[in-house]
Amino acid sequence: MKFLAILASCTVLSAGAAFAESHVDKSDWPTSFTVGTASQGGTYFAYGSGWANLVAKELGITGGGEVTGGPMQNMALVHTGEAAFGMTTMGPAAESLAGTNPIAPGLEMNKACAMFPMYQTPFSVTALSSSGIKSVADIPAGAKIGFGPAGSTSDTYFPRMMETLGVDFERRNGGWTDLGGQLQDGLLDVIAFAAGVPVPAVSQLEVQTDVNIIEFTDEEQAKLLEAFPVSEFSIKASTYTTLKEDATSVSMWNFSIANCDLPASFVKEVVNVVMSDNERMVGIHKAAGSTLPENWDKNKVLKWHPGAAEWFKENAGADIPADMIYGG
Template structure:
């Protein structure tokens, strides 16, 4: 009887969040769904797997996350329909739509639609405190720098940023968790992270050793902003115990994406659930503080999914017909 009561309470809780979803016609809804994320140890995996579970629990559809190579690969997987949902950054999204993805040169990935804004991805550098590296200019020639998984946002843009800043380096790739371990073991000198904050791998490093989280000078930030599709971003000192003051870096926006052919009603309900329950999303990951409707305007790259656009338009956030797939 106790177990039955617990199940009933859980079901009632689900109905409170999902409202009248269960009364709708679900004939065109998928039986299950998978969200393309990125490597373990990064924000995409934590955010994406938590969001998938949140949707599954409240909409009554089996769902989960899949580890991928990150934004660029997610664009390809969602475009082809191998995955129906994913997470991407607007820079890699633009390159993929234009047919400039290194994963499929010449293929214009135009069957990918935006669902909702996630958060900004700061580009930040971490080194061990005993390395003596406290600024970009301190990075020695030939330093081994980990840029994340091959094809990720960091791997796509951070090497070019380092080139722009005159840094000479040896390139290394791997999951964020693996690169964090390599940094701690002295196998690499620097990790160039591009992930929502706090980055799980950095938080884990702080527990085990002393690290320097390196920002940009005024001149460095200006040079990068003038050369890449990024904007200035401030990492609050409260984000990491290693920071004694706010750190200036640059960032790029992330959006959740769906294959444009996925059920309009299903995407509508996913968007509604996410946008109307920000407290639950922040409970999944602190970066979701930016996962609010007002940030829909940050999307200047992807067409909107009709289901997502319907929710935004119903709630006073105007998306023109020309912006909808």
């Protein structure tokens, strides 16, 4: 009897779910979609293609990831509707809204709306222990600092951050592995990373030599939080063998974006597929460990898509002001 009661209950729940789904008006839904990611081999491509395939399977429509130039281009593609969805960081998002996206200078890309939080890109600073540089204040005037590949998020924002903190430097660019080698050879004084941690180049340096992982002071962190679209971040001591305790830093959040004119019911269902099962998302990419409903508040730049805002209000208790919702 108990088994029959449980079976009956499950049948009612299943019928209820099917009934609810059948009453979602899909008449204005697109028949296919693309997600703007970045180059193959990077986190964006793996993460974006993964959730695109998941959504396509769950909602029964055609969809997939598309190779792009990354956050700046994704803002442009989603704004124009060439891509239904995309992925961006808060910095490029802010620049695109202000009309300073280098892809289309002067165009305010306000048709790209926030959809759901993805994960953080931390900013971290490393120097050789032999340099004596243990803090940002220790960086000497005219120091040669490697900021990563030209045009990257790191190269776009870290130099400005250093200037905000009063550091005088010479700018150097290159791949992270190459910059790590230059630091070890004494050709650079500091390398400044905006990348997921642990940064492989830093981990490799730890094996080969003694390094200092430089954290920001509370005052320095506060200055950066005020001046840039970044959030508080703590690099866990377990991240590097060099660290003895957590290190204070900042990070720039990555958010999935949707064209603001997409049907609210469609975007709400997409968000539900991604946000309702984090274990499934982590199976797609470990970075999705931060793809959690409570991180909705990390968006302080983009207006929310109405469908996404509705989902987070209903499922995460999100207190999203009306003026931060597109059309509100």
